[in-house]
Amino acid sequence: MKLSQTAFAALLSGTIISTAFTVPVLAADNEPYALEEIQVTARRRSESLQDVPIAVTAFTAEALELRGAADITDLAQSAPSVTLEPSRATNSTLTAFIRGVGQQDPLAGFEQGVALYMDDVYLARPQGALLDIYDIERIEILRGPQGTLYGRNAVGGAIKYVTRRLSDETEASLKLSYGSYNQMDAVVQLSTPISEKVRIGGTFASLNRDGFGENLTTSDEHYNKKIMAARTSVEILPNEDVFIRIAADYTKDTSNPVSGHRVYDAVISGNPVLEDVYDTEAGASELPSTAGINGNNEVTAKGIQGSIEWSVNENITLKSITAYREDYTETVIDFDSLPIDDMDAPAIYDNSQFSQELQLLYEGDRLKGVLGAYYLDASAANDFDVVLGQTGRIFYGLPLAAYTGGTVDTKAWSLFADVTYDITDALSLSLGGRYTHDKRSADIFRANYFGNASPFLGNQDAILIAETSNYQNSRTFKDFSPRIALDYQLNDDTLAYASFSRGFKAGSFDPRGANFSSPEVENGFKPETLDSYEAGVKATFMDGRARTNIAVFYSDYKDMQIPGSLGVDSDDDGVNDSFVGTVTNAGKAVIKGIEFEGTFLVTEELTLQTSLNLLDADIKEWLLDGADVSDQRAVQNTPEFMSYVGLTYSTPAGSGTLNLNANWSHKGSVVQFETPLPEIDQKAYDITNASIVYVSEENVWSFGVHAKNLLDTRYKTAGYNFPPTVLGLENNITTFYGPPLTVTATFKYNF
Template identity: 60%
Template sequence: MKVRAQRSALAMAVVLASATEIPAVHAQDSDALMLEEVVVTARRRSENLQDVPLAVTAFSGDALDMRGISDISELAQAVPSVTLEPSRATSTTLTAFIRGVGQQDPLAGFEQGVALYLDDVYIARPQAALLDVYDVERIEVLRGPQGTLYGRNAVGGAIKYVTRRLGDEPELRLKASYGSYNQVDLVGTGSMPLGDTVKVGATVASLTRDGFGENRTTGDEHYDKDLFAYRLSAEWAPADSLLVRLAYDKSEDKTNPVAGHRPYPGAASGAPVLDDIYDTRSGASELPSTAGIDGNNEIEAEGFMVSVDWDLSPAATLRSITAWREDYTESVIDFDSLAEMDMDAPVIYDNEQFSQEFQLLYSSERWNAVAGFYYLDATASNDFDVVLGQLNVIPGFPGITAYTGGEVDTEAWSVFADVTYNLTDRLALSVGGRYTEDERTADVFRGQYAGFGSPFFGNDGALFLAATSDYEADKTYTDFSPRVNLSYAVSDDVTLYGGYSQGWKAGSFDPRGANFVTPEVEKGFDPETLDSYEIGVKSSWLGGRAVTNVAVFYSDYQDMQIPGSIGFDTDGDGVNDDFVGTVTNAGQAEISGIELEGSVLFSEHFSAQVALSFLDASIEEWIFNGVDVSDQREVQNTPEEMAYLGLTYTNGLLGGDVTVNANWSYKGDITQFEVPSPVLDQEAYDVINASLVWISGDQHWLLGLYGKNLADEEIKTAGYCFGFQDCPSSLGLEDNTTVFYAPPRTVTATVEYRF
């Protein structure tokens, strides 16, 4: 779809850049209305979204501002087959699923099934990965395996978070927001050229909010937010053929600990169920169980990136991306969510990674190709106590503590290539492949102590009872993953495509596994593989006033890596006094579905956006103790149905443009974990949002009013199941099942000045 960039008098000021988003309006010389062309880099080159034979959804930064999107989890409301949520007991750890593929557990040793990229840098760990949205150029969501075009192989898909490039003229953006629960967000972004070859920029963000609820034990806010972040960047272009980009970012999150809602009374304490699902009686942050981290709940994350683009010729570009990232977390997890010290955990995550990627990109009239080399050196470690404070096995030493310390190192390299050849002006063939060598090294110790905490967390008086794991192991995994895709432009407005791609994720080691009980733990768990077949059609119609993208896929998912943990009884007294990690390579799952995205421009003032997905996800084989229990297992975090409808009206007002958007999203029933649990699982639900945005005619001012979850739906996002009912096993004495919830209804007002 060829569109001039000439703006009509009544055109919308900004665009949500995808088939499901608020479209910008453009008028050609003939005054014919058309949707704006959407440009993405899903295949490592700039292309019209409608020409990309992949299932891709893209959002521009200005579009995200129009909707008032605060973090990337909200994108899942408008993208088919996608679930994005904060992990349980956290505010900034990401749980991501695409087409039934993802990872629930943020422990060391587990990589995510959905790859997250920040400016082409793969983020290896989920901590601090629930990225807030500011200073964004665009976000792209790619569904299906990705590996022949990107640095790291991804089984389920990829999310590309691309920050805003620096302009040729001085720029300044100042944004202030105030909303429900005393939300105060301040974001400042500026950039300026220093001479003809150098540009510098910076962004500072302070994002704060009182809690949706109250901690009735400590008096603190509960489900609050306290984040400070900044980003520094520079660009140097000493010649037309050379561009060097540097960026450094850092964030500090001091949000209070998050504890789940208890659906059942305390079995030992008798504490009743609270009326407000956002309130808690959690007291772990002030109890001896978390004294080793002073009850802290804090995350620091930072990273540095240098990218170099060197145009070897008009057709060839050599690119280098060098990056280092680190994050450190001290977290309080109160499994019982009570003032009692029944089941508490101080947790430390410490992650560091270095990556180097080289790409050679080639483009000509017939050929488009990318070839690359990727190297990753990453260390992920976690240390945590599980303090069962109401158990007592040694006189004079109240409480039992299970300490786990595990470090998993990853050293991986890969070579990949993807070549597209235009067989004719309308027919194109893409062939790609990736070879990966992934070495995992683990150092794991698990011990049981009498007392409120282990020596690692400062309790030198703890009495050592027994070690349940103590081993070092390493293993190297190799794989070749292919991709083939054929696309045919039936006309200038319709493209058909079909293809096959394979995703692969290396095996690893579970730091919670008890190798003294189960020696197989030292052998680690196996890789998982997904074979995906997809056909689709991308079409533009009504003279460029509408687009419709449809994808149909089938995935054969082998050896799914399913982590979990269960309590067990070490002394045979009938009470579980320890726990052990479990990782299952489930035999096979089959996931198929149909996805639709579309936009239609009814007039220069009124438009609609739609997204749908229908999935059939089932476990076909799951062997447990020699028995196939697949009929008792479900694919996690994958609703069978999803729908999204947005209506947008734009018109001139007070010398500018006002845009009104109302949107409705629907998700079908969600099973949180592989074993259904009615108290944790979320039934089908709707979310209604609305926004009112005015932009001045000179584009300097933006005034916005945003309402989210206007029907005030109570939406479960995660939970812990260590209680006495509908749980795989119990731990603690208080019937410890807890549930976490998405935000309630909120309203936010924003004013932004752009210069």
């Protein structure tokens, strides 16, 4: 494994990091002080984080508030081997990678390599999945394959968003935030018991911010935020053995379209590269190319779920989780980021899912475990045009529109089990298995038109040139994935473990594939699998004032599903007038690494939190037209080195507590796509944050100031690569950037 100078220096310094990000526990006079114990449900039962033989990072709601975390992308600064970013051209679609496994393109027909759960409900699509942090109890990030404990198999890992249960007393709170770029947020929470057995509650959030830049063509804010969200729940406790929860949530994101920063001057129109990377000249929202969706850029996501827990006796608990979710997106994608329609794409995503999960949990003296059954019925559809206005007018006298409409349906069921047997008081064996049965059905249609848009996106006067794809097909994928783990309690405070687990993701169909030119796309693409070997040590020492975690893993990744797109010359005239989607089962990759986590109470008031990971991700085989091009490919969104150091100082002040937090994170260089491209790839960079939070006596109110990205670092999060040789004429290579320096003041009052 090759190490950068920064990585080598960090290893020499002996840096190690934490399995949980918490706030310090201040002791009473003359009493010993220690770190707060964190309870998680990573194995479907409540247990101490340090007793779980899985690589898990947990964040409590209190710790996230003290850091001023706004959404789940903030967690990637401190969680090892994790990348969480907004997908290109969006505010609320999530791109997630864990240990080199993820999905860059949020197309229909592709499930993410990282599974996101909201209160045990699997979110099948990434649209609307970039969750803002409010109304939570904790967030857990599990690294490595997760299939024997959860409803849906996950190749890379899982993120669990756990909301808080309602109190048996009336509670209400109001949180207001004001900050840079006219940020104005409000979060209102209210819950109350309406009888001894029924409680109701709800949260409303309005999250708003002006843009980091400006759209110089439309005069709109660019990189702004405008989100309204609500969550409500009813909890019923018929008796002490039964718990019923019915919950609903709704999110609407009406933020303006986001366009990338052009890397090169426009070839034909001559527009120069803009000085401010947050500005744009994108005009697609006001052009005829997006008239079919009225230039809208909007994501609506909503769902309802019901769960029942019945403690049959002291050993057995039965649980049912039923959920329905849907999301709808109209979005304006301006690939060229110019006032003209060199390459514009109005797009519609329409997704729905129904899931049912049943669990039997057993907890005896020596045997513990879960037996589950899961069913998923999901539909994912996309309709979009790629409008090549300038290409069409120059070469054919009329603009071109390449339409793609694709629907991929999934009907899946699975059985899973994971049991742990205590062979002795110190040695435990865990065995798990999962049987998966996935059926994918696809309905794909593609065609090229003369006109500013296709008939499917509002232009009834479009002239059909030719159909390029029209097929229906279905395939069924079956798999058994095992898991085995041994853990040994070296002493009361130290756990060592070793495990093997397999991740599986079914194959599917590319909704952009052109079967007329490439008949093989009708067969879809194959499943991918990952065999993960992991060993680790979790330790608590210094009388409970220090916790550390070390994990070492080796992953054998086969048939990686890599989506992409290519320009196509449909009439052999030397001009790419359309495009085709491609999915590569890329062959083989080996990903190995070391992860360290740790939290230390340096003094009663001062807490040190650190994290570090080293990853070596290497593609071993990538076949292209029979040739192995693996030496020209890389695992995307996977930096070799990541680290985090945070200091929190908490001390009594007046009648309350003053909390000072400062943290620094380093992320090594990444490639955005499987083929390195310096223009959009990101070199190593650092982010520094600081917060000051005062909490009054008995937590009645709090006031904080949070500064993010103090050094105003510019860093790329995504990009598009469409040079003139691929599609469009203006050299459309663009990049998207993370937030600049921001300062936010927050005030919260608990009534």
